[in-house]
Amino acid sequence: MSELVLAVPSKGRLEEQTRIAFAKAGMNIKRPGGARSYQGEIAGNSEIIIRFLSAGEIARELIRGNLHLGVTGADLIYEAAENGAEMVDFAVPLDFGQADVVIAVPNAWIDVSRMHDLSDVAADFSSNRDRWLRVATKYINLTRRYFARYGIAEYRIVESLGATEAAPATGAADLIVDITSTGSTLKANGLKILEDGIILKSQANLIISKTAPLDSDQLKQIAKILAVFGV
Amino acid sequence: MFEKREQLLALLSSSGAELVNPATLLPASDYFDLAGEEFGRHLLLTEGADGVKYCLRPDFTLPIARQYIKSASYSPASLSYLGPVFRQRADGPSEFEQAGLELIAQENADAALYQVFDFVREGLEVFAIESPSIRIGCVALFEELLEKLDMPDVWKPRLRRRFGSSTAMENLLQRLSMPQNSIQQSISFKKTREQLIEQITQTMLDDGLSLIEGRLPEEIAERFLEKQALAAAKVPEKSVALLRDYLAISDEPETALNSAEKLFGDTNLSLESQLNILRQQAKELSNRFPNSPIKLDLSFSPRLHYYTGLVFELAETSGKTIASGGQYDRLLQALGASKQVSASGGALWVNRLEEGADK
Numbered sequence: 001m002s003e004l005v006l007a008v009p010s011k012g013r014l015e016e017q018t019r020i021a022f023a024k025a026g027m028n029i030k031r032p033g034g035a036r037s038y039q040g041e042i043a044g045n046s047e048i049i050i051r052f053l054s055a056g057e058i059a060r061e062l063i064r065g066n067l068h069l070g071v072t073g074a075d076l077i078y079e080a081a082e083n084g085a086e087m088v089d090f091a092v093p094l095d096f097g098q099a100d101v102v103i104a105v106p107n108a109w110i111d112v113s114r115m116h117d118l119s120d121v122a123a124d125f126s127s128n129r130d131r132w133l134r135v136a137t138k139y140i141n142l143t144r145r146y147f148a149r150y151g152i153a154e155y156r157i158v159e160s161l162g163a164t165e166a167a168p169a170t171g172a173a174d175l176i177v178d179i180t181s182t183g184s185t186l187k188a189n190g191l192k193i194l195e196d197g198i199i200l201k202s203q204a205n206l207i208i209s210k211t212a213p214l215d216s217d218q219l220k221q222i223a224k225i226l227a228v229f230g231v
Numbered sequence: 232m233f234e235k236r237e238q239l240l241a242l243l244s245s246s247g248a249e250l251v252n253p254a255t256l257l258p259a260s261d262y263f264d265l266a267g268e269e270f271g272r273h274l275l276l277t278e279g280a281d282g283v284k285y286c287l288r289p290d291f292t293l294p295i296a297r298q299y300i301k302s303a304s305y306s307p308a309s310l311s312y313l314g315p316v317f318r319q320r321a322d323g324p325s326e327f328e329q330a331g332l333e334l335i336a337q338e339n340a341d342a343a344l345y346q347v348f349d350f351v352r353e354g355l356e357v358f359a360i361e362s363p364s365i366r367i368g369c370v371a372l373f374e375e376l377l378e379k380l381d382m383p384d385v386w387k388p389r390l391r392r393r394f395g396s397s398t399a400m401e402n403l404l405q406r407l408s409m410p411q412n413s414i415q416q417s418i419s420f421k422k423t424r425e426q427l428i429e430q431i432t433q434t435m436l437d438d439g440l441s442l443i444e445g446r447l448p449e450e451i452a453e454r455f456l457e458k459q460a461l462a463a464a465k466v467p468e469k470s471v472a473l474l475r476d477y478l479a480i481s482d483e484p485e486t487a488l489n490s491a492e493k494l495f496g497d498t499n500l501s502l503e504s505q506l507n508i509l510r511q512q513a514k515e516l517s518n519r520f521p522n523s524p525i526k527l528d529l530s531f532s533p534r535l536h537y538y539t540g541l542v543f544e545l546a547e548t549s550g551k552t553i554a555s556g557g558q559y560d561r562l563l564q565a566l567g568a569s570k571q572v573s574a575s576g577g578a579l580w581v582n583r584l585e586e587g588a589d590k
Contacts, residue, residue: 106435106438108435109446110451117458119403128450144268151402153269153399168438174446190439
């Protein structure tokens with residue numbers, strides 16, 4: 001029989017809180033080789049292999065079906081592939097890692113408080129200039145989908161992999177889409193979140209891949225894990 | 232199949248058309264600059280070692296127009312093409328073939344459009360398709376209607392930008408017909424334009440924003456005031472209703488044109504000359520496709536700013552598009568031409584035509 005592969009974030013608060021959540025459910029995650037090792041196990045259960053991977057990698061590999069299940073942020077699943085969310089099952093919300101993916105514009109834009117304002121501004125901007133309104137973000141798929149829902153077509157994305165909140169001040173973009181838990185970084189950078197600008201309320205989830213092939217033993221293992229989480 | 236291909240190639244070099252073959256790998260920025268992120272998401276992208284983004288050719292019109300501008304002579308050109316295009320689809324990347332004709336800077340723009348009709352008809356004939364269903368729309372009529380419609384000018388370009396997307400248009404029309412007080416609630420203080428500009432400038436400086444790069448303080452203040460003005464004097468209900476009625480017209484061309492004419496007549500708008508142009512264009516089309524059901528849908532247009540006149544789309548019985556095109560007089564200027572150059576063209580979706588012919 002083949003083991004079930006469960007991926008856990010490899011470092012930081014996400015790893016810590018995943019351990020706590022699993023321990024509460026009666027499963028102790030062991031990492032025999034210490035923080036440098038990428039393999040682990042659940043005490044007393046030889047049918048599950050633990051892999052320690054980065055949260056982004058877990059999202060990608062769940063979608064591709066190279067992992068059976070894993071713990072990662074919902075935002076990363078949505079972002080890893082355009083149809084990522086359809087490839088997985090968000091089985092257990094774990095009540096940590098809460099953060100929102102939001103649209104934020106400069107405070108100086110006193111005329112903009114909602115998405116419909118932004119849609120006027122985008123249309124005006126591209127009519128008056130030879131460039132589009134620019135949105136800095138690493139959340140390309142989420143941004144495109146949300147803007148499309150509000151019928152906004154007149155913009156361009158500037159890919160930003162760090163310090164997105166600084167993009168308006170550096171002139172790299174006019175507004176941003178970014179993740180925030182308290183909003184304080186945005187505030188410190190003179191940005192405000194649009195009233196209807198919350199694209200996704202994200203948190204860590206125990207996620208099952210829909211694309212990974214599962215045999216009957218593995219299915220039983222998954223059912224057991226879900227049962228201890230009360231699902 | 233070889234025979235059909237030869238007939239298609241013969242058609243592509245008939246009537247003095249020059250068969251051209253633009254590059255398959257193109258700078259992606261052209262497409263992003265022209266059509267924005269909505270179109271950009273359908274590109275198959277790759278990156279050079281220097282970080283510059285390239286894409287696999289998603290259509291022929293843009294590279295052909297680019298090449299034409301480089302020649303800088305702006306003389307009449309009749310350019311045709313046949314080859315693969317690449318697009319990102321919901322179910323993954325796809326490659327398919329298109330054949331088409333671009334007529335640029337022709338002396339008679341309407342005659343050029345009719346020549347495109349001829350090309351499409353003859354192309355479909357190669358594959359023994361005689362009565363496709365046809366949908367047409369008209370950008371020029373909508374633009375003229377907007378121009379003459381009673382409403383604050385600021386709304387006109389915004390409505391134009393949304394033409395072609397029913398969701399985006401409906402969102403805006405709903406806002407325009409919103410009762411006044413719900414807008415007024417969001418406005419809590421009154422300041423003069425100068426006071427506002429000063430306040431905005433100060434905020435921008437405090438937050439380290441450039442005063443010249445992005446939205447300007449004047450722009451922000453003006454839109455803020457305009458929001459207030461809208462609360463006081465909004466877009467007349469009649470105009471919103473007229474737009475809704477207009478966009479809902481979708482019928483056999485003569486009937487649709489009569490409905491539009493009646494609608495304009497009821498509101499004392501005169502768009503007679505534009506209606507006559509469209510009437511003539513529809514007639515020319517139905518002469519060429521006497522057995523086809525033709526529908527004039529006044530909300531139909533690609534959501535791309537460079538389309539100007541008639542737009543059309545032909546579909547086979549299953550509903551799949553097998554040919555499309557139209558007039559796009561603003562394309563060349565948008566790509567950097569020094570003046571407006573008339574252009575019209577049409578593309579055949581070769582794979583779908585071949586699949587149909589196989590059956």
